[in-house]
Amino acid sequence: xxxxxxxxxxxxxxxxxxxxxxxxxxxxxxxxxxxxxxxxxxxxxxxxxxxxxxxxxxxxxxxxxxxxxxxxxxxxxxxxxxxxxxxxxxxxxxxxxxxxxxxxxxxxxxxxxxxxxxxxxxxxxxxxxxxxxxxxxxxxxxxxxxxxxxxxxxxxxxxxxxxxxxxxxxxxxxxxxxxxxxxxxxxxxxxxxxxxxxxxxxxxxxxxxxxxxxxxxxxxxxxxxxxxxxxxxxxxxxxxxxxxxxxxxxxxxxxxxxxxxxxxxxxxxxxxxxxxxxxxxxxxxxxxxxxxxxxxxxxxxxxxxxxxxxxxxxxxxxxxxxxxxxxxxxxxxxxxxxxxx
Amino acid sequence: xxxxxxxxxxxxxxxxxxxxxxxxxxxxxxxxxxxxxxxxxxxxxxxxxxxxxxxxxxxxxxxxxxxxxxxxxxxxxxxxxxxxxxxxxxxxxxxxxxxxxxxxxxxxxxxxxxxxxxxxxxxxxxxxxxxxxxxxxxxxxxxxxxxxxxxxxxxxxxxxxxxxxxxxxxxxxxxxxxxxxxxxxxxxxxxxxxxxxxxxxxxxxxxxxxxxxxxxxxxxxxxxxxxxxxxxxxxxxxxxxxxxxxxxxxxxxxxxxx
Numbered sequence: 001x002x003x004x005x006x007x008x009x010x011x012x013x014x015x016x017x018x019x020x021x022x023x024x025x026x027x028x029x030x031x032x033x034x035x036x037x038x039x040x041x042x043x044x045x046x047x048x049x050x051x052x053x054x055x056x057x058x059x060x061x062x063x064x065x066x067x068x069x070x071x072x073x074x075x076x077x078x079x080x081x082x083x084x085x086x087x088x089x090x091x092x093x094x095x096x097x098x099x100x101x102x103x104x105x106x107x108x109x110x111x112x113x114x115x116x117x118x119x120x121x122x123x124x125x126x127x128x129x130x131x132x133x134x135x136x137x138x139x140x141x142x143x144x145x146x147x148x149x150x151x152x153x154x155x156x157x158x159x160x161x162x163x164x165x166x167x168x169x170x171x172x173x174x175x176x177x178x179x180x181x182x183x184x185x186x187x188x189x190x191x192x193x194x195x196x197x198x199x200x201x202x203x204x205x206x207x208x209x210x211x212x213x214x215x216x217x218x219x220x221x222x223x224x225x226x227x228x229x230x231x232x233x234x235x236x237x238x239x240x241x242x243x244x245x246x247x248x249x250x251x252x253x254x255x256x257x258x259x260x261x262x263x264x265x266x267x268x269x270x271x272x273x274x275x276x277x278x279x280x281x282x283x284x285x286x287x288x289x290x291x292x293x294x295x296x297x298x299x300x301x302x303x304x305x306x307x308x309x310x311x312x313x314x315x316x317x318x319x320x321x322x323x324x325x326x327x328x329x330x331x332x333x334x335x336x337x338x339x340x341x
Numbered sequence: 342x343x344x345x346x347x348x349x350x351x352x353x354x355x356x357x358x359x360x361x362x363x364x365x366x367x368x369x370x371x372x373x374x375x376x377x378x379x380x381x382x383x384x385x386x387x388x389x390x391x392x393x394x395x396x397x398x399x400x401x402x403x404x405x406x407x408x409x410x411x412x413x414x415x416x417x418x419x420x421x422x423x424x425x426x427x428x429x430x431x432x433x434x435x436x437x438x439x440x441x442x443x444x445x446x447x448x449x450x451x452x453x454x455x456x457x458x459x460x461x462x463x464x465x466x467x468x469x470x471x472x473x474x475x476x477x478x479x480x481x482x483x484x485x486x487x488x489x490x491x492x493x494x495x496x497x498x499x500x501x502x503x504x505x506x507x508x509x510x511x512x513x514x515x516x517x518x519x520x521x522x523x524x525x526x527x528x529x530x531x532x533x534x535x536x537x538x539x540x541x542x543x544x545x546x547x548x549x550x551x552x553x554x555x556x557x558x559x560x561x562x563x564x565x566x567x568x569x570x571x572x573x574x575x576x577x578x579x580x581x582x583x584x585x586x587x588x589x590x591x592x593x594x595x596x597x598x599x
Contacts, residue, residue: 231428234395235421277436281441282437
């Protein structure tokens with residue numbers, strides 16, 4: 001074995017680790033800058049020396065922007081990590097975090113609470129979580145019952161069917177909703193926003209979300225093995241059924257929790273993992289941490305636009321979909337753009 | 342007795358209870374350091390037998406033992422260090438490089454959530470070199486030809502450093518050059534003490550490397566024995582339902598058919 005080849009390899013691993021270090025630094029930088037970015041007292045960056053003197057500025061930064069930014073960071077990290085984990089586990093680069101009935105389940109739960117349960121924030125959130133997990137459970141149960149194809153295909157088919165059922169339900173609820181009060185609320189929820197995030201809401205989800213992200217991170221190399229077909233993963237000493245189920249739960253749980261406080265935020269979980277694979281590596285040992293960081297930065301930046309571009313709030317989902325779709329098209333047309341190292 | 346690595350004792354197996362079994366009373370002993378070829382027509386249960394040897398499928402009846410111990414007594418990681426599988430093909434939608442892919446063979450040697458070390462990279466690189474893909478080590482898998490992919494799957498199994506290597510139709514996608522290469526690698530592995538169990542459709546490959554042959558026929562107990570005694574004109578003609586002749590050319594046996 002050539003010593004030179006091994007040396008080159010070690011250098012390459014080191015370079016990827018450096019790149020992740022750079023991404024982490026960029027994430028921190030964006031986080032800090034975003035904290036000072038806003039429309040008070042004038043559009044632009046807040047002079048940080050005002051923090052001690054101007055009580056309104058201090059409260060604004062600490063009580064509104066800080067929890068909102070943390071939520072944006074966690075949302076971006078979770079959606080893109082979940083997207084990558086699902087794409088690997090289902091051997092399909094076009095799978096997104098909510099496809100196992102989770103997104104549509106949450107949407108149905110929220111609409112259900114808005115139309116039929118009075119629609120207070122807490123009840124809406126609870127209902128969204130409940131139906132998101134119900135969507136997952138239902139997809140899983142259905143997949144076990146289907147008599148067609150392998151396990152992965154059955155889960156995908158079951159997820160599609162359950163999503164369709166829930167979206168029919170959302171349609172029905174929209175039809176029943178009061179067009180002046182409830183319908184706009186449902187629409188706004190379906191477009192996603194972090195405008196209503198408070199410390200209370202955030203603290204309710206931050207522990208399970210962080211714990212789940214940590215579990216996914218621990219599996220960052222193992223995930224490669226679990227992406228192989230079941231018999232091969234088994235031959236490599238894995239327990240594909242159990243390990244995949246653990247990862248699905250660890251990915252769906254934080255997604256459901258965060259969607260319940262943010263509403264639907266589309267495209268992040270689909271585009272960021274694909275983008276990361278293109279620019280960095282398919283190997284999830286590096287790809288998973290990188291996709292979390294890139295996702296976090298992406299949602300923080302989109303949310304900055306959502307809250308500062310106009311005097312009023314623009315739904316976050318509009319920006320993530322817009323930039324996500326543009327980036328996606330760009331990637332697809334620039335196939336050769338992939339660093340070899 | 343002690344150098345028997347894999348033994349099947351009256352193994353019966355099928356995928357559905359309401360259908361006739363696929364494996365009927367399979368019995369054989371594979372000694373360490375030998376190459377066993379499983380030969381038989383399509384649908385005779387060759388790949389199924391590999392699945393049982395791997396422990397992925399459990400026998401309805403009978404025993405599968407690895408080094409004298411029932412296969413199901415092995416822990417997952419332990420089994421991964423004893424046995425490796427080279428499947429016929431594998432679906433890979435992601436741009437893994439050849440080396441990243443081969444490196445996955447190190448999984449059973451790592452702690453459950455461990456990361457591969459420089460030593461693992463070195464072993465994976467050596468396996469890539471052994472199958473002749475060194476120049477393609479950094480190439481994304483989807484860009485490989487079918488034959489190159491098959492060699493890469495073999496490299497992953499080699500990186501696993503198994504005592505018993507299971508190969509499912511290893512020559513299926515290979516051109517003549519690569520077929521010769523594969524035969525060389527199999528002999529090399531045998532000389533390094535590895536035991537090989539392969540399914541194969543190509544009589545010339547079987548004749549070139551196999552020490553023992555398991556001749557399978559759908560619905561029948563298979564025949565097992567050394568190559569010379571099992572791989573005969575009469576037996577081949579019967580299982581393939583074709584007149585088949587074995588002829589000596591330049592001191593090597595060749596198969597003639599049609």
